[in-house]
Amino acid sequence: MFATKPHIPSLSQLTTAEATLFYSKTVERYARFFDRPEQRLRFLNNTLAHQIACKEKLDHALESHSFIKKLGLYDRIKSTGFYDRLLDLWLHRHICRELQNLLPSASSERRTLLQRSKASFTTRLLFRCYEMRRLLYGAAVATCIVALLGFGYTAVWSARRLNSYLASRRQTERRLTNSASNQNAAVAESSVKHLPDYHPEKVWLVEQQGNYERYSNGARILTDYETENHTRGYYVLPRNQGGLVKTGGAAQDVRREPVGIVYHTSESDMLPFTSDNNASIEGHTRGLLEYVRKNKSYNYLIDRFGQVYRVVRDTDAAHHAGNSVWSDAAGVYVGLNESFLGVCFETNSNSDSLDEQLTEAQLVAGRLLTQVLRSRYQISDADCVTHGLVSVNPSNMLICYHHDWARNFPFEAFGLSDKYKVAPASVSEFGFTYDEEIMEKLGGDVWAGVKLAEEEFRRRAEESKVTPEEMRRRMRERYQEEMNLTLRLRTSHPAEVETSRQTNDSNAPTASRLNARQT
Amino acid sequence: MLEEKNQVMSNKPEGSKNEASNVKTGAVGLDIGTSRIVMADGSSQRDARSQLNAFVAVPSSEMAENVLKHKNMVYERNCKNLYVYGNDSNFFASFLNVDARRPMRDGLLNAQEEMSNHIMQLIIQRLVPRGRGKEMLYFSVPGKGEGVNGKLVYHEAMLRNFLQTLGYNARSINEGQAVVFSELQEENFTGIGISFGGGMCNVSVSFMSMPMITFSIPKGGDYIDRNVTEVLGEANTTKVRIEKEESLDLSRQPKTDLERALHIYYEDMMQSLIERLRAEFRASSQLPKIDRPMPIVLAGGTAKPAGFLHKFESMLRAGGEFPIEISDVRMAKDPLTATAHGCYIAALSETK
Numbered sequence: 001m002f003a004t005k006p007h008i009p010s011l012s013q014l015t016t017a018e019a020t021l022f023y024s025k026t027v028e029r030y031a032r033f034f035d036r037p038e039q040r041l042r043f044l045n046n047t048l049a050h051q052i053a054c055k056e057k058l059d060h061a062l063e064s065h066s067f068i069k070k071l072g073l074y075d076r077i078k079s080t081g082f083y084d085r086l087l088d089l090w091l092h093r094h095i096c097r098e099l100q101n102l103l104p105s106a107s108s109e110r111r112t113l114l115q116r117s118k119a120s121f122t123t124r125l126l127f128r129c130y131e132m133r134r135l136l137y138g139a140a141v142a143t144c145i146v147a148l149l150g151f152g153y154t155a156v157w158s159a160r161r162l163n164s165y166l167a168s169r170r171q172t173e174r175r176l177t178n179s180a181s182n183q184n185a186a187v188a189e190s191s192v193k194h195l196p197d198y199h200p201e202k203v204w205l206v207e208q209q210g211n212y213e214r215y216s217n218g219a220r221i222l223t224d225y226e227t228e229n230h231t232r233g234y235y236v237l238p239r240n241q242g243g244l245v246k247t248g249g250a251a252q253d254v255r256r257e258p259v260g261i262v263y264h265t266s267e268s269d270m271l272p273f274t275s276d277n278n279a280s281i282e283g284h285t286r287g288l289l290e291y292v293r294k295n296k297s298y299n300y301l302i303d304r305f306g307q308v309y310r311v312v313r314d315t316d317a318a319h320h321a322g323n324s325v326w327s328d329a330a331g332v333y334v335g336l337n338e339s340f341l342g343v344c345f346e347t348n349s350n351s352d353s354l355d356e357q358l359t360e361a362q363l364v365a366g367r368l369l370t371q372v373l374r375s376r377y378q379i380s381d382a383d384c385v386t387h388g389l390v391s392v393n394p395s396n397m398l399i400c401y402h403h404d405w406a407r408n409f410p411f412e413a414f415g416l417s418d419k420y421k422v423a424p425a426s427v428s429e430f431g432f433t434y435d436e437e438i439m440e441k442l443g444g445d446v447w448a449g450v451k452l453a454e455e456e457f458r459r460r461a462e463e464s465k466v467t468p469e470e471m472r473r474r475m476r477e478r479y480q481e482e483m484n485l486t487l488r489l490r491t492s493h494p495a496e497v498e499t500s501r502q503t504n505d506s507n508a509p510t511a512s513r514l515n516a517r518q519t
Numbered sequence: 520m521l522e523e524k525n526q527v528m529s530n531k532p533e534g535s536k537n538e539a540s541n542v543k544t545g546a547v548g549l550d551i552g553t554s555r556i557v558m559a560d561g562s563s564q565r566d567a568r569s570q571l572n573a574f575v576a577v578p579s580s581e582m583a584e585n586v587l588k589h590k591n592m593v594y595e596r597n598c599k600n601l602y603v604y605g606n607d608s609n610f611f612a613s614f615l616n617v618d619a620r621r622p623m624r625d626g627l628l629n630a631q632e633e634m635s636n637h638i639m640q641l642i643i644q645r646l647v648p649r650g651r652g653k654e655m656l657y658f659s660v661p662g663k664g665e666g667v668n669g670k671l672v673y674h675e676a677m678l679r680n681f682l683q684t685l686g687y688n689a690r691s692i693n694e695g696q697a698v699v700f701s702e703l704q705e706e707n708f709t710g711i712g713i714s715f716g717g718g719m720c721n722v723s724v725s726f727m728s729m730p731m732i733t734f735s736i737p738k739g740g741d742y743i744d745r746n747v748t749e750v751l752g753e754a755n756t757t758k759v760r761i762e763k764e765e766s767l768d769l770s771r772q773p774k775t776d777l778e779r780a781l782h783i784y785y786e787d788m789m790q791s792l793i794e795r796l797r798a799e800f801r802a803s804s805q806l807p808k809i810d811r812p813m814p815i816v817l818a819g820g821t822a823k824p825a826g827f828l829h830k831f832e833s834m835l836r837a838g839g840e841f842p843i844e845i846s847d848v849r850m851a852k853d854p855l856t857a858t859a860h861g862c863y864i865a866a867l868s869e870t871k
Contacts, residue, residue, distance in 0.1 A: 041704075045728055048727055
């Protein structure tokens with residue numbers, strides 16, 4: 001329709017006349033909206049003439065600033081499409097503004113005129129878009145907001161997924177590592193050799209109010225559910241006596257101070273840990289606390305939000321460990337209810353792997369509570385252990401009667417050494433053993449310390465010139481004697497003795513029992 | 520209606536006061552030509568009002584004044600003369616068998632006429648009512664050309680000042696461009712507008728309403744009248760003008776000496792214009808290379824004779840390839856008022 005050019009130069013290279021011709025192609029499409037000559041003339045003048053003036057002004061501005069030339073921006077602006085696009089946008093702005101001014105204001109008249117005009121569909125569509133620009137701007141802003149929110153949500157979702165993927169991968173790797181280390185019993189070291197010479201810093205009570213205590217390391221212990229039980233009382237057996245030494249009793253002093261910590265899991269029902277479940281999660285915790293208080297199950301309970309509740313006072317024994325054995329440099333402890341504090345985390349094990357999971361808050365709270373207890377009672381790192389490592393069944397002489405934290409307890413996160421490498425006294429002292437079922441439960445093999453303890457037990461049998469089976473039979477009797485001795489310390493509380501008897505076989509609240517109680 | 524009112528006013532003894540009494544609201548277009556002044560204001564588009572841009576002076580006498588009053592003629596009186604101007608001047612010139620005098624010559628104010636400014640103002644006042652100060656008025660001026668440039672500045676300034684005193688926001692527009700505005704709306708004001716006036720011919724090559732080339736040639740109706748009168752030895756131009764305006768047909772072969780002379784000078788005028796147009800196109804660096812054919816539209820009183828369009832087109836095509844492609848050559852719908860109408864459109868387009 002207009003001048004055909006073999007090569008279309010950039011607008012910046014055009015003369016005024018050529019630029020007029022260039023812009024006229026656009027302007028002419030819109031000029032057809034106007035039937036009346038004066039309106040059409042005004043439209044052409046106000047768009048084309050203004051556009052040419054704008055172009056000249058822009059050229060002048062670019063040329064008059066020497067720094068633009070020095071920086072090389074001048075050539076870049078003119079050689080790239082930016083200059084052309086800027087002027088093109090400018091032109092369309094002029095056009096649409098003029099159309100808005102010159103067309104009839106009544107929408108019906110305007111619609112009729114647009115339909116009657118010979119302008120192309122694209123032209124009419126573009127003008128319609130300009131008319132509805134505020135609506136379109138709004139829609140664009142809304143779209144951007146939705147897109148941003150969507151992007152943010154997707155990013156968070158992806159991060160969570162990635163996090164859980166990495167966590168599961170790490171867990172798998174750790175399991176494989178554990179499994180490999182289990183296979184190599186030689187790697188396991190003796191308990192004394194392994195335990196680090198680490199003592200937590202001193203922690204003291206900062207504040208004590210009606211329902212909580214606050215400690216210098218930031219720990220906060222809620223006392224709403226605090227209750228009492230019978231006072232602690234236990235003997236410490238000398239190590240490695242091969243059953244030839246006499247049992248405790250009157251010959252030994254009765255000790256009242258807690259000597260260690262046993263970590264448990266509640267194995268109760270778990271709701272998804274999300275913000276919309278806050279009320280339900282807290283409801284579950286309250287139910288669990290009521291149950292624990294009623295049964296005096298643990299000394300402490302840490303809920304999923306990391307709140308620490310003291311249930312049974314530290315001076316009193318809780319029914320958390322029942323038949324259990326552990327040892328340290330000082331000697332061997334039997335029936336850890338009396339000698340160890342029971343700390344329970346509100347969690348359960350995965351149905352397929354038996355692996356427990358802690359929330360971040362529980363990890364932090366557990367570490368702080370451990371520091372408090374270790375500082376207050378001078379508890380050695382060697383005596384911070386999990387229920388799965390100490391639990392035994394004297395009826396069949398098997399270890400790991402309860403399997404909570406039988407593996408994967410985050411000792412390191414609690415500032416503790418890895419007790420899975422420590423030979424358990426249940427095996428090395430009393431000859432408890434394990435079967436296929438236990439191995440299967442533990443992912444194919446027992447932890448490394450058990451292998452070490454087995455060797456030690458065999459060595460002791462050889463030294464005593466008896467078979468391991470004979471040695472095991474003797475030690476079973478000794479274990480029963482020690483348990484009975486411990487029970488006798490509580491004869492002043494017959495009811496508690498009875499309760500303790502009942503809980504010796506199944507001391508910790510299993511998931512099924514808890515669920516039944518809560519429902 | 521307005522004109523009648525003016526004439527009635529002129530019948531008063533102090534008939535020199537011919538100014539319109541009503542006040543104009545709206546845009547006005549004014550074609551100030553050498554032979555006619557035409558006003559268009561949209562009140563009656565097809566019938567724009569016009570006055571001859573001429574006057575006749577007679578020595579002042581009671582008898583002459585009585586005759587003028589009796590004939591309801593508009594006149595101006597000073598101590599020496601009575602001046603009959605506008606449309607009445609034609610009748611009075613014929614009556615006295617003299618040539619009417621022109622306030623303008625060759626498209627510009629006539630410096631040789633002492634009363635040119637005053638008479639022109641009187642004629643304009645008869646056509647254009649007073650404005651309120653903000654009304655837009657576009658008036659036509661000739662394009663630059665041989666012997667025009669310096670005088671054009673004076674001519675334009677004088678008229679603008681006078682029109683501003685009448686209460687208008689007065690602006691000038693090239694006469695050829697006004698023709699484009701009037702006739703080439705469908706082409707988005709792209710084309711060539713030529714006004715064949717009494718004093719000169721004005722040309723504007725417009726692209727999208729913007730004049731790219733404008734020029735004038737000092738040949739028009741007066742040039743033809745003057746030269747034909749001279750070559751035929753006539754006493755005045757009256758006979759020539761009457762023949763030209765009433766019976767000349769340029770498509771027919773001339774039969775009389777007068778017709779032959781008119782044909783010769785018409786062709787000379789056209790030839791000059793076409794050659795100048797070709798030269799301007801060749802010389803111009805301002806014109807974009809437009810590949811669509813452009814229309815040519817002709818207007819003005821000198822283009823009125825029958826056969827003018829055909830002759831012009833024939834001469835245009837006969838001269839060989841034109842620098843640009845011409846789509847068609849056409850006559851304005853109303854050649855006499857096209858310029859005024861174009862001025863009016865320009866004024867309207869500037870009116871808020």
